[in-house]
Structures are given as C-alpha cells and as structure tokens.
Amino acid sequence: MGLKVYNTLHGRKEKFVPLNEGKVKMYVCGPTVYDTSHIGHARSVVVFDTIFRWLENLHYEVRYVRNFTDVDDKIIKKSNETGVDCKTITEKYIDEFHDEMDALNVLRPSVEPKATEHIRHIIDFIQMLIDKGKAYHVKGGDVYFSLDSFKDYGKLSGRNPDDMRAGARIAVDEKKKNPLDFTLWKPAKPGEPSWESPWGKGRPGWHIECSAMSYEYLGESFDIHGGGKDLIFPHHENEIAQSEAVFGRQFVKYWIHNGFVDINNEKMSKSLGNFTMIKEVLENYSPEVIRMFLLSKHYRSPIDYSEDSMKEISMGLDRIYAFIERLENAGAKIDGSKKGELWGDFSHAMNDDFNSAKALASVFEAVKKGNRLLDDANGLKDGDTQQILNLFYNDIKAVSNILGVFLLDPQFYFKAKKDKGMADKAIDPAEIQDLIRQRADARKNKDFSRADEIRDHLQNLNIVLEDGPEGTTWRFE
C-alpha cells in the first residue's frame, strides 16, 4: 500500500505522488519569534517532523523548509514595550525554540530561512506581482495584492470573496481597491525595522515571505505545504494567491494542516490565561512523554492536554521501555534488515495519512505479544524464539526512529526517571537500598509484617518495589 495524504485543498485523502519521482519538497510555516513557544507550536513541529521522517523512510529525498517569521507587528510591539531591539528579541526566541525542539528530538529541517534575510527576494517577488498587474502601490508606501486580479481566490479555504465582503469584519481601508486586498509591503514608522524598496522604506507583510522563500528554496511549484489549521485562512489562501498569480501554475500539490491542542477541553488563549508553554511541560514530564502525547492522536484532530492524559501516556511509555529492557535482557539483537509484523502494521498505519495514533497501537500490540512469548519461553529459548525476539527488537527500534520516542537505552530511561523522582522528593538512594536490605532480612526471617511496613513506607514516597528472581528493584510511580 502506498502513502495516502489528506489534502486540505480537496478535502479528502489522496494517493501521494510527488511532482518529481523520488523527491519531495516540503514547506512548513514556522513560528513568529516574539514569545516563548507553547505546546501547540510543539504539536505542529512534532507532527511535521514525524511526517518528514516517514517520507525519508519511504526513500524520498526530502527537502524540508521551515521558516522563522522575524519581522512582524507583534515583534515590533514587544520591542516598543520592552525597549529591547527586534533582533535581540528574535534571536533569543529562535535559540529558545531550537533548544526546546532539540529536547523534543525534532530533526532540523534542510533549511530554516528567516524573513529578514530574504528581503531582496521578497521585494523581487512583490515587483513581479506589480509587473503582472496583480498588485498595486498606493500613496504612502503600501503595496497591496489585488484580489480582483486573481479569480481562484478562496479555493483552499472554500470561501467566496463576495460572501466575505458582505460580512467583512475588517475595517475598510480607503486606499484599497477591494476591502479584502491584503498587504504585501508596508511603510515603516520611524524606529521600526525597515528596508529600502522601490516603494520607499518599509517592511514586508506577513504572507509574502512564505511565497518568496518557498520559491527561493523549492521553486515555483512543490509537493507539500503544512502548518496549523488556523493558517488555512487567510495565510495559506493568500500564499496561493501570490504564488499562483505570479507563476500561473499550481503552487502546492498537497496541503496538510494539523489540529489544535486544547487545555482541559478549552482553547488555549490569552484571555483564558491557559497558554501552556513547552518549557513548563518539560519541567514535569520527560520530552519523550510530550512527544508521544502529541503523536497519540491523529494529527488532524484536536488533542486535549491535561495532567491525566500526560500520566496515561507516561504509563504507556514505561510499559514500552520495560518491554525493550526485557528484550535486551533476553539477548535480543538487531539482525539485518528483516522486518516483522509490527513493522508491517506500523507502516500500514503511517501510510494511511500518517496515522500515528494507530501506529502507536501496533506497538502496544507487539508489546503484549512479545511479553507473552517471553513469559512462555520462561528463560529457555530455542532458535526460533530468539529469531522472533530479534524481530520484535528490530521493529521496535525502527519504529522508535520514526516516532522519535522510546529510543533511549531503557536502563538510562528508568534511571533518569528515578533520578528526577529522587531530586524532586530529596531522597537518598542509599537510604532506599538500606531499607530494601532490611526488608530482605525481614522476609528471610519470615517477619512479613516488618517487611510490609517497609514497603508501605516506601509506597508513601511513591516508590514501588518489585521482587524478582534477581532480587528487589524499585522505581517511582
């Protein structure tokens, strides 16, 4: 089965056939760097990172562009409020974004262009629009895109410009020919970042940077353009207008949009004060838990962030790691390129519009099957069993490289979890070892009430004891 992708442009799943065989060109809208990133940004980035990984796994040569919007009203506003210059602000948040995305195990795209470094290309692009009669320059220095010059306007978002005009909520700007015309270039006020242009000192509008930069790095036409659902209108609609008006051909073949992250079933918003930042979440959960959470639901559906859902994911991740550790203890080895049932199920799910939720379910099924096999083998392994275990191990490692989760050494994972628990609760591991020793003695002497007393005491500290053939181990709940 080949890859199928839900294309916003047509509102249905379609067979994925890139414009050039074997190659994929993908552009994803990155953040405007004026503030700390929240969990919603993380979702978009993680989703497209996983898509990127899957495309590479399918042996496509992928050129992946994700931009930074580093000139914008919000950045200027922040600069005016704080007295810090724009560049300092944007650099700070770009660094922060990179740090957080690295933590979430997000691969760097092929290129991460910044708007401010492509002003030349933006100006050239606007000039092409003007030359073709698709844009116009007005007194005062603004340049607008002329909606009336582009008859396909609205095809991505399913909007009809005539309807929109009737119910337009936007203030009518006298200088615009059509109230829906949008800004390509705007004159700069004193003190604002600005660049020389044929229309005077100014700066680019928001939408034009993506048309200019995608043209620069991917050409007139490319395969995939992604971003959050909210970007469908007006941002992506406007990009289509700009690029198709200039080149007269299809801008993007497949439009992919991810859903939002809600917080306790409410939209994240400033007024509700429930913006949940990536760094806050990272304080409480391992990056892998966050990443797995973000992939636990289909990328187009809304996903609800809550303490409960994070705990649930965390339990599931422990279970997977425990299984990997068990496989390793049983001597499972990566052996060659053979793929098993897990990989088959996983691939099938990923090929179906990157269904990571279903893909994850196949992992849990494999965990169950593998555990059963290990229980049945009971330490005595024949050649066949060993082969199967190797297959599980192979597959799960391959899967983890796509999802970007559970790829740590399990011992390290559990140790890190322990260390964090101990640090949070200020617990000395030697003390725990001592209590475990005392309990072992008590058990040897059949003093079970003493043994249980110790266990209950540790339980109160969220420490769970596990008695195994090799002695007693402990972990945090």
Place this chain on the structure above:
RNA sequence: GGCGGCUUGGCCAAGGGGUAAGGCAACGGCCUGCAAAGCCGUUAUUCUCCGGUUCAAAUCCGGAAGCCGCCUCCA
C-alpha cells in the same frame, strides 16, 4: 451571517459498507509470604438522535441536537 470539523465502552482513542483496534482504569485468575511487574480472562449486540439507500451502515445520503474551530494575531 459565511465556511469547516467533531459526537465510538468509566476515561482517552483507532476504524469509516461485511458485522467494534489499542491505551488507561476496574474486576477475576496465574505468579507471589502478601504485593508489585508481567501474562490470561471479563467490561460497547453497539458507535448522539431520527429517517433513507443496501443482502449488509458506526461507516454512504438527508434531517435534528449538542460541542468545537476559522472568518481578527494565532500552531
């Protein structure tokens, strides 16, 4: 007002014409001194409701209700 989406067991969540994946939780069993972990089993005759198409619908069509998003900066 315009456009789009969602409604599946206690909770989360796949599926999307052929008779309900997976996770968490709960309960029973194996194991254990007792537990924990792991395994096994049980938990939706049914997929918001009402009509229709079909041999067959949670899946398609029409309608209703509830919820949500975009249309203004937003991932």
